Amino acid sequence: MNEDQSKKRLGRGLAALIGDIEAPDESGQAVAVAMTSDKQVPIELVSRNPHNPRRSFAEESLEELAQSIREHGLMQPVVVRPSPVNPQHYELIAGERRWRAAQRAGLTRIAVVIRDVDDRTALELAIIENVQRADLNPVEEALGYQQLIDDHSYTQVDLAQVIGKSRSHVANTLRLLKLPAAVQQFLNEGALSAGHARCLITAPDPVHLAKRIVQEGLSVRQAEVLAAEKPDEKAEKRLPQEKDPNIKALEQTLLDKLGMQVVIQYGNKGGGDIRIRYKSLEQLDNICRRLQN
Known part of the structure; x- marks a missing residue:
């Protein structure tokens, strides 16, 4: 089997290797793959994968997961492979957030699923798991794609097939790496969306x-208008004026209370909307619980 055939086959088989994510069956339909633990190992024998595309782990989210593990145990094992540098140890493929939270929770042993895969497949698995869970911020996703291109000679078409995304999604995501470091940091923090960044x-x-988008809570459409303006045009005339200090103070109060960025936009007739930006599914669950209560 040549390399191109192998990459196409991996698009179907990688999800089944990792388990617990949507894997396509022979008809091409997504089906849930159950994942069960191979065994429990001492948690100190598991180390992070230095090539994991995910770099950011929200402190609040980690603590919430750690508390859940203290109360209910680790509900889902992590995926590991034998360590390339120490055969008696294991290297994470997927589940670094769960591994970090388990350490916080004081676990001495952790449930693992062991997969004997090479560096390229381990990186593919990590990217697929994180992308399908929406755990990566846009910059981390772009860096993961770029690493597959640089280290394993992937094309954008190869990447699209393997991760189950369109080629345009891959291309647009990679373009984010052209942005200045300060803008990429806003993306890492969740202050900007991928839609804002593409503008x-x-x-x-x-x-x-x-900076203006973050400070004024501008929408993607408003950002597109500004990005298209020539330097001598007065785009400010068509954009919201400086936000009322009382509204800014209320946004800060809600940020302190929820631990999540809150943007309040209001119109001339007294109406408006509130946007709460969450960084993880745990934060979304937290918002839903508060609203339901």
């Missing part, structure tokens, strides 16, 4: 515009 790629001054 900034062609902006004359992406850093200045990124």
Whole structure:
């Protein structure tokens, strides 16, 4: 089997290797793959994968998961492979957030699923798991794609087949790496969405515009208008004026209370909307619980 055939086959088989994510069956339909633990191992024998595309782990989210593990145990095992540097140890493929939270919770042993795979497949598995769970921020996703391109000679078409995304999604995500470091940091923090960031790629001054988007809570459409403006045009006339200090103070109060960024936008007739930006499914669950209560 040549390399191109192998990459196409991996698009179907990787999800089944990792388990617990949507894997396509022979008809191409997504089916749930159950994942059961191979065994329990001392948690100190498991180390993180230095090539894991995920770099950011929200402190609040980790603590919430750690508390859940203290109360209910670890509900889902982590996926590991034998360590390339120490055969008696294991290296994480997927589940680093669960592994970190388990250590916080004081677990001495952790349930693992063992997969004997090479570096390339381990990276593919990590990217697929994180992308399908929406755990990666846009910059982390782009860096993971770029690593497969640089280290394993993937094309954008190969990546699209393996991760189950369109080629345009892969191309647009990779373009985010062209943004200045300051803008990428806003993406890492969740202050900017991928939609905002794509507007900034062609902006004359992406850093200045990124700061304005964050400070004023501008929508993607408003950001597109600003990014398309020529330097001598007065786009400010068509955009919201400086936000009322009382509204800013209320946003800060809600941020302190929820631990999540809150943007309040209001109209001339007294109406408006509130947007709460969450960084993980745990934060979304927390919001839903509060609203239901």
